[in-house]
Amino acid sequence: MARKKQYNEAEVLEKAMFLFWSNGYETTSTRMLEKEMGINQFSIYASFGNKEGLFVECVKLYKQKIKSITDILEESKNPITGIKQYFYDFIEFSGKNEIPKGCLITNTINEFGTAKETVITNDAISFTQHIRSLFYNNLKLDVTKDIETLNKQADYLIVAIASLAVSSKIFPKELVNTYIEHTFINI
Amino acid sequence: MARKKQYNEAEVLEKAMFLFWSNGYETTSTRMLEKEMGINQFSIYASFGNKEGLFVECVKLYKQKIKSITDILEESKNPITGIKQYFYDFIEFSGKNEIPKGCLITNTINEFGTAKETVITNDAISFTQHIRSLFYNNLKLDVTKDIETLNKQADYLIVAIASLAVSSKIFPKELVNTYIEHTFINI
């Protein structure tokens, strides 16, 4: 009946995701997206509605990508070392093959702030809570810990990783490694 | 000979600083600055050259403001607790009487990234190094520590505070406190 799409939505979405991840939401203009995705603005709006809609899809894709790392954590039977591995894997993931970009989720929370409540930030915050629960469950593998300790340590670790996610892009790798090693001394 | 300035440069600069601190560099438009500073754009450009020039002056003012906290750290004869106090004072300072704004310096490094080298980021990074040296000197008050330990701990603490400076604005106060308490368990 009609013409076929000349582009693959999944492909162009991935390109958009990397652009948002590198530059943040506001800094990434629709013209930059056009160029990077290799399609006309009209096509972007036809496929994703608007800039925010495109970004929401990018965050979904990001979560999928990071799932391989969280899966390892979820399946780990090794308390603490599982979380430590997550820290290292995450840092590796955040700067793969290029300049560290931090974490798309925490970058976003940081860019918008918590005051400005949007679909984007609410989604991002709930993802952070999800990671915290994975930490909690991993820590619980050590049956000698009471609930209060588990909560305190989970709180500590989620602040540590969320903070590091943002700051890892501005510090050299050795410094980040020193930080991670020290973080797990007393857990 | 000529007309007198109708505004006080120090006063309007302080207002600009709070605006940049709350919103970041890019998000703060010259129209917002006009409104907040209560003067015409022409006057802003007459006094500070351009937007970047104004921002540089704001960062200078910020450093002056934060000096009262770093002074306490510098004068402290108490290893570790002096630094811990700095953490708490800094968090207090970053969210005084209002929504936490983080740290103007680390916010800036974060917004611009390290790749984009400007007067602003270089200045900000050297300030971070300055704080690290204050940490180092405080840790050194404990004469039993060797140089390697001092460096590792100073590295750990500078990443911790720089990270926390950014993330403190997105986490509730109790969580931040939990993080700080845990940070100093093994120092």
Place this chain on the structure above:
DNA sequence: CCCATAACTAAGCAACTGATTAGTTATAAA
């Protein structure tokens, strides 16, 4: 009082933003 001079106001500049439009082209069912 006069007037050179600097401080002011408001309008405007080109470049960019997210988003839309009118017009053209390719596709596949009839």
Place this chain on the structure above:
DNA sequence: TTTATAACTAATCAGTTGCTTAGTTATGGG
């Protein structure tokens, strides 16, 4: 082949950005 329809292109929308300019107003030494 015809034709309805969706996918495409490029121009354009109004609004905003950092910054400048032309024109007006206040000041204080002569």
